[in-house]
Amino acid sequence: MKKVKFKAYDNFEDQTYEVIEISFEKNKVFTLFRGGLRNVYDFDDVVILPHTGLLDNNRKEIYERDRLEKGDIGYIVSYDDFNAQFVGVNQENESERKPLRELIDTGFVVKNT
Structure with missing residues (x-):
């Protein structure tokens, strides 16, 4: 089974980060940024970008x-x-x-x- 991957685009920072978790219960997106630090965003603060499955x-x-x-x-x-x-x-x-x-x-x- 193929792993589903996403990135999150932060509109305010104009940056894209790797998504490590999405909580639909809490409406939160958890990302890695700046050397492996973890950040949490509300759904309204980012755009979720799916991986196309291609390289x-x-x-x-x-x-x-x-x-x-x-x-x-x-x-x-x-x-x-x-x-x-x-x-x-x-x-x-x-x-x-x-x-x-x-x-x-x-x-x-x-x-x-």
């Missing part, structure tokens, strides 16, 4: 909202509800969307996190 060509995990680049072309990873798949949304032309697997296969790699 780029540098073996880096890809999460929703990650930026993929190849040269000067950039895509933001998003989930396409209609097609039930992760896609890359072109940063300069948001109507251009490509399946995430296609971007990986053509050499795009994660540039943030």
Whole structure:
């Protein structure tokens, strides 16, 4: 069985942290940050970002909202509800969307996190 992974984006700090626990009873997200310290957030204070289940060509995990680049072309990873798949949304032309697997296969790699 595959492990489900998430990151949490802190809107105030403009930072992304590894999620180690989610408590639906308490509406809390527990993260690791700054050298392994633990922090607790209310659900309203962070955006939960799922792992796509894929790695780029540098073996880096890809999460929703990650930026993929190849040269000067950039895509933001998003989930396409209609097609039930992760896609890359072109940063300069948001109507251009490509399946995430296609971007990986053509050499795009994660540039943030």
